[in-house]
Each structure stands twice: as structure tokens, then as C-alpha cells.
Amino acid sequence: MKPITGITRGGTPYTPEFVTDLNQARCIGCGRCYKVCPREVFELIERSEDDEAYDEDEDNTMVMSLANPLDCIGCGACGRVCPKQCHTHQEMPA
Numbered sequence: 001m002k003p004i005t006g007i008t009r010g011g012t013p014y015t016p017e018f019v020t021d022l023n024q025a026r027c028i029g030c031g032r033c034y035k036v037c038p039r040e041v042f043e044l045i046e047r048s049e050d051d052e053a054y055d056e057d058e059d060n061t062m063v064m065s066l067a068n069p070l071d072c073i074g075c076g077a078c079g080r081v082c083p084k085q086c087h088t089h090q091e092m093p094a
């Protein structure tokens with residue numbers, strides 16, 4: 001099945017890759033993906049104290065979440081800035 005494609009202003013085809021998952025176990029809550037996202041897809045939330053990754057000493061009490069994943073435009077910026085490779089992206093079938 002062919003994926004949805006777009007074109008750049010110069011006419012070059014490109015294929016958007018939409019964020020579909022975020023690995024919270026790996027996330028360090030740095031906020032980089034939040035800052036670069038043009039669509040307010042992300043929200044920084046408190047990590048549950050029951051979460052294995054919760055660590056007050058390591059200041060790992062906050063974690064990123066996908067608040068509005070359906071607003072993603074597939075730019076891929078979040079994946080490029082994340083130091084922990086937390087995001088999963090997928091093309092969308094046309």
C-alpha cells in the first residue's frame with residue numbers, strides 16, 4: 001500500500017512520518033521534543049511514583065506524554081532532537 005506523500009515548495013516529494021508512540025521508560029523529561037513540535041502534540045506530566053523509572057535523586061519525576069497525537073503533521077522534528085530515541089514514527093497509508 002502506498003503512503004501519503006506531499007511535496008516541498010520546490011516540488012520535491014516527501015513522505016511524512018507521524019509519531020505513533022513514545023517510550024516513557026526511556027524518557028528523561030528533557031522537554032526537547034515539546035519545544036520543537038509545531039503542533040502541541042506533547043505534554044510534560046508527572047511520572048507516577050509506582051513507575052520503575054521514577055527517581056527523585058536523579059530528578060526523573062517528569063515524563064513526556066502524547067497529549068494530541070492526532071494533530072501530528074509528520075515533520076519528524078521530535079525524533080531528531082530526542083537524546084533517548086523515545087519516539088516511534090510511521091507513514092500513513094494513502
Ligand code: SF4
Nearest residue numbers: 037072073075076078
Ligand atoms: S513529527 Fe513533528 S508534528 Fe509530529 S509530534 Fe513530532 S514534532 Fe510534532
Ligand code: SF4
Nearest residue numbers: 027028030031033082
Ligand atoms: S526529547 Fe525524548 S527524552 Fe526528552 S522529553 Fe522528549 S521524549 Fe523525553
